[in-house]
Amino acid sequence: MRTTLKDIAQATGLSVTSISLVLNARPNRLSEESRRKVLEAAKQLNYSTSSHSSPSASECHSIGLIVPNISDFFFGEIAQGVIDCARTHDFTVLLGTNGESPQMDNQNIRSLSRQGVRALLIVSAHEQANTLLDQLSFPVIQVDRQSLSLNRSAVLLNHRKGGYLATRHLIDLGHRHIACITGPGAQASSQQRLAGYRWAFEETGLPLPKSAIFEGDYAPKSGYQLLDSIISAGFTAVFCGNDMMAIGIYKRMRELGLKPAQDLSIVGFDDISFADLLEVPLTTIRQSGYNIGFEACKRAFLELDNPDLPKQTIQFEPELVIRQSTRKKEE
Numbered sequence: 001m002r003t004t005l006k007d008i009a010q011a012t013g014l015s016v017t018s019i020s021l022v023l024n025a026r027p028n029r030l031s032e033e034s035r036r037k038v039l040e041a042a043k044q045l046n047y048s049t050s051s052h053s054s055p056s057a058s059e060c061h062s063i064g065l066i067v068p069n070i071s072d073f074f075f076g077e078i079a080q081g082v083i084d085c086a087r088t089h090d091f092t093v094l095l096g097t098n099g100e101s102p103q104m105d106n107q108n109i110r111s112l113s114r115q116g117v118r119a120l121l122i123v124s125a126h127e128q129a130n131t132l133l134d135q136l137s138f139p140v141i142q143v144d145r146q147s148l149s150l151n152r153s154a155v156l157l158n159h160r161k162g163g164y165l166a167t168r169h170l171i172d173l174g175h176r177h178i179a180c181i182t183g184p185g186a187q188a189s190s191q192q193r194l195a196g197y198r199w200a201f202e203e204t205g206l207p208l209p210k211s212a213i214f215e216g217d218y219a220p221k222s223g224y225q226l227l228d229s230i231i232s233a234g235f236t237a238v239f240c241g242n243d244m245m246a247i248g249i250y251k252r253m254r255e256l257g258l259k260p261a262q263d264l265s266i267v268g269f270d271d272i273s274f275a276d277l278l279e280v281p282l283t284t285i286r287q288s289g290y291n292i293g294f295e296a297c298k299r300a301f302l303e304l305d306n307p308d309l310p311k312q313t314i315q316f317e318p319e320l321v322i323r324q325s326t327r328k329k330e331e
Contacts, residue, residue: 003047006307011041015305017089020061023047063300064112064120066096066105067143072218072244073272074289075123078143081293082121089301091118098125100184106132119300121293126186139303141296144289145189146313153303155296155314159189162285162318163196164203166239166267169283169320171200174329175237175265177209179230183218183241193241193269209235216245223248231258236265236329243268243275243284246325250278265326281323292316 005023009016014037018030022038030038041047065082067075079095086093094117096108102125109132112120119139124147133140133150142154170178180197183190194213201208211233216222223245230238240246246268250260260266260280268275271286295314303309 003042003045007045008038008041008047009305011045012037014038017301017305021090061090062092062094062115062117063297064094064096064108064115064117064122066098066108066112066120066122066124068100068123068125069097070095073274074242074270074287077273077289078123078293078296081288081290081295082297084290085294085297085301098123100125102126109133109136119304121296121300139300139307141300141303143296144292145187147188151311153299153311153313155292155299155316156189157287157292157316157318159192159318160196160199162269162287163193163239164199165196165318165320166269166285167197167200168203169322170237170239170265170267170326171204171206173237173265173326176206176329177212177235177237179209179212179214179233179235179238181214181216181222181226181230181238181240181245183216185215190241197239216241218242218244220244220248220251223250224252227252227256231256231264237326238264238266240266240268243270243272243282246282246284247278250280260325261327265329267326271321275321276323278325280325283323283326284321286319286321287316 005016005019008019014034019038022030022035023042063086065079067079070076070079083093094112094115096112098104098108105125113136120136121141121143123143124145133152140152142152144156146154146156167178180194182194198208214226216226218241223240227249246266249266253260258264268282268284271284275282275284299314
């Protein structure tokens, strides 16, 4: 029977990642004693790096990442967090984008598997269980979005609490006619942020405004296209499911000669890197895409080294960042 990296790991008490780094002569932080122990165990167990069935150096040192797109600042931050974490393990990241398409998800999963990635991190196009992910033999970490029916670890934000904090802030400023622009209705993150919006009204005993919920797509054009309806319906404030849709609102307001806060209080979600650099700095819900990506990558390496580790959901808590795009409603 062919000796594997896992066999050597069990013999030495070191991680599979550490074994791989030593045997492929990659930079590592292991002591000389540990390095010598790995080489001696490999020799005793007749391990061969030339076997066609053994993973190549590139296969042993790459993980896959699938995100909807990299033009969205939030997903770019996730990618950077993953890349920086992988670099600490001397791994590279192979990137795929799904364009919010389940078919592209499957195509990327197959492609990255063929390239020999050791783990996969995925911001799935839909939170429905993906049978391909269930079939993979290596660690899969769900990032930002989670399918509860999929037995894989997940790293994401408490989206419901974020929606609550955004809406409660507007209520506390005296607003009652508060619109909500969601992300795509099929996505769990959209549903949870909307649930937080409703929770804020329920907690305060206020009636939910009529016809207040508008479905967007997390792109700036959603906010741009929906603003006219929001203004004509008499809403004094709006909670946007992400900052990009809020930016679309800003653009349309400029065209109409309106000003954020003065004519409409606006709260976004994500706190992207330039949210505080807008002409009216944006009040928003802070979540760190970078930290989520970094933590998801850490979890992948932990499960890579400990295959029998129980799956875990790691949830970050949101933070309300108050800037100048919201103000107290005038009586």
